[in-house]
Amino acid sequence: MENSLIKLLVPDYILSHFEYEFWEEISGVIRIHLIEKKDPNHYPKELIGKGERSLDGYMNPLELQTFPTRGKEVFLMLKRRRWKLKGSNKSYYNNYSFTEEGMKATKEFGVFLKEIGRG
DSSP states (O other): OHHHHHHHHSOHHHHTTEEEEEEEEETTEEEEEEEEOOSGGGSOGGGTTSSOEEEEEEOOOEEEEEEEETTEEEEEEEEOEEEEETTOOOOBOOOOOOBOTTOSBBHHHHHHHHHTTOO
16 A cells, blocks of 8 residues: 555656655655665666766765645655766766756656746
């Protein structure tokens, strides 16, 4: 049931790249933590066909605000993987454009805020 609820709160275009990890509520703020998928379709393009890859940790999470739920603010915490080629020190990662320009909100929520004059 939890995954069904996550699908209601997190846009499909984010769930196509990230998997649900956990959620937390602190002081009336809900944070849904998602982690970048670890399959070959989500390796950075610069590493495709270049040799053996290894996970090199994680980037700082991206925090995107989305529509409130039951009067509580909701944020999506997106943890992107960092990769490197075996034997190399250079790191690679994916960039995503999930936001309206100049905002830290999902595209739909950003459009909504602009329409009501708050974005």
